[in-house]
Amino acid sequence: MPSMTPKKRTLDSFFTSNSPAKKQRTEPSLENASNHPTYPFPVPSLPDTIIEKLDTSPAGSSKHINDQPDLDLLYHHSFIHKHIARDLFDFLRQHLFFYRVHYKIKRGPSEHSISTPRYTTVFGVDSTSAFSPTPSNHLIDPLSGHPVPKARYKCRPRPLPSCLDHLKRMTEESTLETFNFCLVNYYADGADSISYHSDDEHFLSPEPAIASFSLGARRDFLMKHKAVVPPNKNKDGEPVSSSTADNDKGKDSSSSSSSSSSSSSSSSLKFVLQSGDMLLMRGKTQTCWLHSIPKRKGVEGPRAGRINITFRKAVKREGTENYYRYNVGDGEPYRWDEERGEMVVWKKEG
Ligand SMILES: O=C(O)CCC(=O)C(=O)O
Numbered sequence: 001m002p003s004m005t006p007k008k009r010t011l012d013s014f015f016t017s018n019s020p021a022k023k024q025r026t027e028p029s030l031e032n033a034s035n036h037p038t039y040p041f042p043v044p045s046l047p048d049t050i051i052e053k054l055d056t057s058p059a060g061s062s063k064h065i066n067d068q069p070d071l072d073l074l075y076h077h078s079f080i081h082k083h084i085a086r087d088l089f090d091f092l093r094q095h096l097f098f099y100r101v102h103y104k105i106k107r108g109p110s111e112h113s114i115s116t117p118r119y120t121t122v123f124g125v126d127s128t129s130a131f132s133p134t135p136s137n138h139l140i141d142p143l144s145g146h147p148v149p150k151a152r153y154k155c156r157p158r159p160l161p162s163c164l165d166h167l168k169r170m171t172e173e174s175t176l177e178t179f180n181f182c183l184v185n186y187y188a189d190g191a192d193s194i195s196y197h198s199d200d201e202h203f204l205s206p207e208p209a210i211a212s213f214s215l216g217a218r219r220d221f222l223m224k225h226k227a228v229v230p231p232n233k234n235k236d237g238e239p240v241s242s243s244t245a246d247n248d249k250g251k252d253s254s255s256s257s258s259s260s261s262s263s264s265s266s267s268s269l270k271f272v273l274q275s276g277d278m279l280l281m282r283g284k285t286q287t288c289w290l291h292s293i294p295k296r297k298g299v300e301g302p303r304a305g306r307i308n309i310t311f312r313k314a315v316k317r318e319g320t321e322n323y324y325r326y327n328v329g330d331g332e333p334y335r336w337d338e339e340r341g342e343m344v345v346w347k348k349e350g
């Protein structure tokens with residue numbers, strides 16, 4: 001999809017601003033925006049200023065971390081240029097739609113309600129289907145090219161908007177992996193989290209490669225070997241015990257980690273992920289390790305928001321159903337409100 005030029009500000013607008021301290025934001029035009037019947041609203045393409053800088057990625061250095069049993073990480077500190085990471089964060093927070101997903105799980109005889117403690121959204125489809133080229137973007141069988149019958153999925157898969165597709169292609173080029181899913185988390189502040197889990201779902205290829213980007217506020221990313229703590233998801237990726245990925249408020253075991261920015265004890269690791277970093281998890285990492293972003297007191301205020309983007313490859317239909325169920329669900333979309341400085345429920349006008 002072609003990129004567009006941001007609207008030019010007039011000279012007057014520089015002098016009539018009533019809040020000079022506030023960063024001026026140019027609204028990208030919707031002329032080349034990505035749209036699809038499944039989107040609540042269109043998503044503009046990235047401004048050229050961001051694309052130009054993004055295309056010089058990876059910006060910083062990378063480190064292969066495999067000095068622990070079953071661990072295989074490639075840690076790109078500053079994959080995305082520091083200067084552009086904030087602009088990309090602002091763009092994605094402003095222009096993507098997010099969800100606050102609620103769902104029920106069965107634990108023994110009783111049912112529990114889970115509220116995912118962060119905003120989520122997802123795009124993509126597993127490799128048994130594909131999206132036809134823009135603008136129609138309907139689902140086709142990748143071998144025959146024929147349209148996929150509607151009944152094939154309960155959910156309604158969404159193609160990646162061009163802004164995320166651009167980042168996906170860059171990531172594929174750099175990692176030599178291929179991806180068909182993009183999951184996005186928005187942590188509004190330190191009260192939002194994801195607790196210990198692994199992304200070892202049976203619908204991903206074995207020993208999956210998962211590329212994980214951080215934008216915005218710094219947050220601790222903790223890892224621990226499963227030999228120390230039993231896994232907490234079943235093979236469908238559904239939480240199965242009281243220490244699920246979403247309902248274990250404050251149960252992050254961070255006390256066993258040491259405190260430097262990439263540190264380890266015998267059983268746990270801690271990375272302080274910064275805006276622009278990319279962590280590629282691969283090999284046996286998902287099979288043998290758990291990871292989490294624990295809640296953190298003091299991560300609050302206007303710069304507390306963090307976006308995480310993961311690229312993954314699902315090879316079975318169940319992957320598509322699972323990802324949309326747990327990252328879109330059936331609730332209302334949210335959209336960033338710049339005036340209020342928070343996500344608000346988005347309602348269609350009229
Ligand atoms: O926010 C992060 O860095 C991790 C997110 C994560 O683990 C996930 O979405 O599965």
Ligand SMILES: [Fe+2]
Binds near residue numbers: 197198199291
């Ligand atoms: Fe994860």
